[in-house]
Amino acid sequence: ISTLFAVNRVNLITSQISRTPIQRIPVRNLSISKTLLERFYTPKHEWVNVEGNVGTVGVSKYAADALGDVVYAQLPEPGDDIELGGEVGALESVKAASEVYSPVSGKILEKNDQVEDGPALINQSPEGEGWLYKLELTNPDEVLKLMKTEDYEKYLGTLADD
Numbered sequence: 001i002s003t004l005f006a007v008n009r010v011n012l013i014t015s016q017i018s019r020t021p022i023q024r025i026p027v028r029n030l031s032i033s034k035t036l037l038e039r040f041y042t043p044k045h046e047w048v049n050v051e052g053n054v055g056t057v058g059v060s061k062y063a064a065d066a067l068g069d070v071v072y073a074q075l076p077e078p079g080d081d082i083e084l085g086g087e088v089g090a091l092e093s094v095k096a097a098s099e100v101y102s103p104v105s106g107k108i109l110e111k112n113d114q115v116e117d118g119p120a121l122i123n124q125s126p127e128g129e130g131w132l133y134k135l136e137l138t139n140p141d142e143v144l145k146l147m148k149t150e151d152y153e154k155y156l157g158t159l160a161d162d
Helices: 002-019 061-067 113-117 120-124 140-145 149-161
Strands: 038-041 046-051 054-059 070-074 087-093 097-101 106-111 133-137
Touching: 038 149, 046 140, 054 061, 061 120, 070 113, 070 120, 106 113, 113 120, 133 140
Parallel strands: none
Antiparallel strands: 038 046, 046 054, 054 133, 070 087, 087 097, 106 133
């Protein structure tokens, strides 16, 4: 009888366990690092990375490759107010010269002195260390008119067809 009682008790406990709902405890991941929100492109091959209300601007790999070896970079000065689509600088290479247009409006916070001192950095890392300037966005919604990375890559595909 004691064995039968023990088996019935185990079955009862197992039955109760299987009917007990499992409660999930919500887990919240917190991060203290800055998150890069998005990179946007213009049809003229400038890009802007947006992080909060600050944009970092440069030229795409496509533009850097088309220019060839960049030998001179003229960049806007900190404190300058710039407008969407306005000319903000110039890049000169052994093949050509090209104006740089701002993809967004804002106030220049910083220029990349390393690019002015060694413009070849644009060719070596156009979408990384070769960024041109940082600005505080005056109208963050302007980025909604620009192409996201996937759209820009499709756009480049249409250029190859020409």
